[in-house]
Amino acid sequence: MDKIRKKVKSLLTEGKVAGYLGYILREGHPLPHLFTRDHLAELEQAVVPPGDARYPLDKILQALARRYPEDTFTIQVRGCDERGLNELYKWGQLDPDKVVLVGVACPQEQADYCECPGPYPSVVDYGEKCNPVPQSRRVARIDSLGQEAAFQEWLGHFARCVKCYGCRDVCPMCFCKECGLEHPELMSIGKVPPDTIFQLVRAIHMAGRCIDCGLCEEACPADIPLRVLYKKGNLLVKELFDYDTGSLGTGLSPWKSLGDEVTLETKPL
Amino acid sequence: MAEQEFQPKIIGFFCNWCTYAGADLAGVTRLQYPPNIRVIRVMCSGTVSPHHVLRAFQKGADGVLIGGCHIGDCHYLRGNYMTIKRMRFLQDLLKFTGFEADRLHLEWISAAEGPKLAQTVTAFTNKIKSMGPSPLKRLTAKAA
Ligand code: SF4
Ligand code: SF4
Ligand code: SF4
Ligand code: FES
Numbered sequence: 001m002d003k004i005r006k007k008v009k010s011l012l013t014e015g016k017v018a019g020y021l022g023y024i025l026r027e028g029h030p031l032p033h034l035f036t037r038d039h040l041a042e043l044e045q046a047v048v049p050p051g052d053a054r055y056p057l058d059k060i061l062q063a064l065a066r067r068y069p070e071d072t073f074t075i076q077v078r079g080c081d082e083r084g085l086n087e088l089y090k091w092g093q094l095d096p097d098k099v100v101l102v103g104v105a106c107p108q109e110q111a112d113y114c115e116c117p118g119p120y121p122s123v124v125d126y127g128e129k130c131n132p133v134p135q136s137r138r139v140a141r142i143d144s145l146g147q148e149a150a151f152q153e154w155l156g157h158f159a160r161c162v163k164c165y166g167c168r169d170v171c172p173m174c175f176c177k178e179c180g181l182e183h184p185e186l187m188s189i190g191k192v193p194p195d196t197i198f199q200l201v202r203a204i205h206m207a208g209r210c211i212d213c214g215l216c217e218e219a220c221p222a223d224i225p226l227r228v229l230y231k232k233g234n235l236l237v238k239e240l241f242d243y244d245t246g247s248l249g250t251g252l253s254p255w256k257s258l259g260d261e262v263t264l265e266t267k268p269l
Numbered sequence: 270m271a272e273q274e275f276q277p278k279i280i281g282f283f284c285n286w287c288t289y290a291g292a293d294l295a296g297v298t299r300l301q302y303p304p305n306i307r308v309i310r311v312m313c314s315g316t317v318s319p320h321h322v323l324r325a326f327q328k329g330a331d332g333v334l335i336g337g338c339h340i341g342d343c344h345y346l347r348g349n350y351m352t353i354k355r356m357r358f359l360q361d362l363l364k365f366t367g368f369e370a371d372r373l374h375l376e377w378i379s380a381a382e383g384p385k386l387a388q389t390v391t392a393f394t395n396k397i398k399s400m401g402p403s404p405l406k407r408l409t410a411k412a413a
Contacts, residue, residue: 142365151367151404186324196405197323203362204319229366236361241354254354258315258347262340264357266375269392 004076004102004125005043011074012037017100018071021057021064023049032060048076048126051110056215058084058172065094074100080114082121083211083246084172090252091209093175105129114214115231118246138228139235155196160222163194167202167216167226173209180205199229207233208253211246240264277331277397281308281390282317286344288336290380300387303394306334314338314375315348319359322373329406332372332397334390339377349377371396372403 008020012035024033024042030049035042061075077085082101088094105120105127115136120129142150168174168181180201181187181194188195210230217227234245241254283289289310295302311317314337325333335356343349356375363370376389 145367147364147367147369149367150365154366155408180320183320186320188327195327196408197327200323200362200366201320204323204359207358207362232365233362236358236365240357240361258350259354262350262353264353266353266377267357267360269374269376269389269396 001046001048001126004048005046007102007125008035008046008074009040009043011100012040016072017074018068019064020046020074020076020102021061022076022102023047023053023055029053031055032057034064048104051106051113052218054078054213054215054218056170056172056213057081058088059170059174061085061099062088062093062172062175065098072098072100074102076102076104077121078104078106078213079116079118079120080211080213080246081172083118084213086248087173087209087211087246087253088175089248091175091256102126114212116212136228136231136235138225139231142228142232154199157222157224158196158199159193161193161198161224162222163192163198164221166219166221167224170215170219171206171210172213172215173206173211176205199224199226202226203229203233206230208237208241208243208245208255210234275398275401277305277394277402278329279306279332279334279390279394279397280325280330281306281334281336282311282314282321283308283336284314284338284344284349285310285312287338287342287380288314288376288378288386291336291378291382291386294380294383295387298383300383302387302390305394305397306390313343313345313348314352315343315345315350317352317355319355322356322359326368326372326403326405329403330372331400331403331406332374332393334393335373335375336378336386336389337375339379342379368405369400369403372400 011017020035023030025045025047030047030053032055058081089096101123103121103123103125105124108130111119111130111133115133117132117134214227237243243254244250322333337349337352360370374393378386
């Protein structure tokens with residue numbers, strides 16, 4: 001933690017950044033906080049929270065960047081947060097020149113729980129790199145179910161949805177000004193549980209955009225395994241379009257441009 | 270009482286420049302195809318969002334047929350590049366959730382292909398007939 005404090009302190013005092021978006025310990029709870037040069041003493045309470053106390057810092061950064069478009073900020077990132085930033089740069093939501101990383105590597109326990117393929121960012125200022133988890137057993141289990149069993153299982157999950165929009169509201173990658181989930185002509189209104197297609201619509205929007213942080217699943221009061229759905233969406237995007245969501249390497253998301261060639265064929269009737 | 274044959278409800282999203290004109294041609298040349306399809310004319314198959322397809326299923330469609338220009342012939346050059354990306358993705362996602370992905374079909378049909386239009390609509394309608402009513406529809410009916 002001292003390493004982070006030192007790094008942040010010099011960034012702030014040298015005026016390289018306008019603020020550090022990280023976590024502060026308040027009455028025993030880690031909360032997201034913007035540390036600034038005017039309150040350097042607060043850095044004493046700066047923390048790296050445990051995995052189950054994460055907030056969508058990428059989302060807060062977008063709000064900050066909108067409000068202070070000229071300023072550069074430094075932000076605490078885990079592997080998923082950095083994937084999120086990469087994707088947000090590509091979608092034109094953040095400027096990479098105005099972001100400085102403070103990197104945190106997740107412990108193995110967290111990576112196993114997340115089935116995380118990238119449990120550490122490109123810069124590590126805290127923690128030790130652990131082993132990535134390349135395959136998702138949760139996805140594989142659903143894949144191995146028969147069609148009817150999979151259908152019944154998902155229907156059971158979807159039927160519990162209370163339509164709180166928590167999954168969308170917490171998501172660092174949900175930046176649309178208008179949301180299809182609230183489109184009065186495309187989604188029934190005033191109905192709980194919502195239309196059966198509700199989660200599928202969100203899954204479509206998240207494919208090639210979800211950076212698999214798992215915050216939606218943690219926020220969902222109905223314990224719907226949303227992450228499994230979105231993990232699969234990204235696997236399909238990889239399989240069909242060879243796109244790695246959240247990496248800077250593979251060009252733009254397949255939904256962001258029409259593309260220069262067609263590699264897929266229509267399925268036979 | 271004799272059991273009535275199941276008459277599926279099929280929604281067609283047909284591109285104005287090709288499949289829709291193909292359907293016109295089929296009509297003019299008096300080619301027969303089943304009347305189960307209700308066609309929505311769109312300016313390019315690339316304007317059809319997966320959300321529109323899902324909405325059709327939610328509202329009780331038993332099948333959805335998308336008709337677009339052949340690759341290379343899209344009036345907007347590459348609109349149909351997006352069509353195939355979206356529909357292939359949607360088919361695979363539907364499969365993962367156990368929804369019968371075969372209920373969604375994409376076919377490239379040009380304005381000159383009246384017979385192909387008639388064949389496709391007939392074959393697709395027969396297929397959906399054999400599959401029976403959409404499970405999503407049964408579900409919605411139960412809730413109502
Ligand atoms: S997804 Fe989980 S394990 Fe991976 S970086 Fe994020 S918190 Fe860490
Ligand atoms: S895991 Fe959930 S909250 Fe995180 S990016 Fe994906 S959809 Fe958004
Ligand atoms: S967080 Fe869960 S209950 Fe709330 S809208 Fe999303 S899926 Fe439904
Ligand atoms: S104009 Fe027909 S598919 Fe684009």
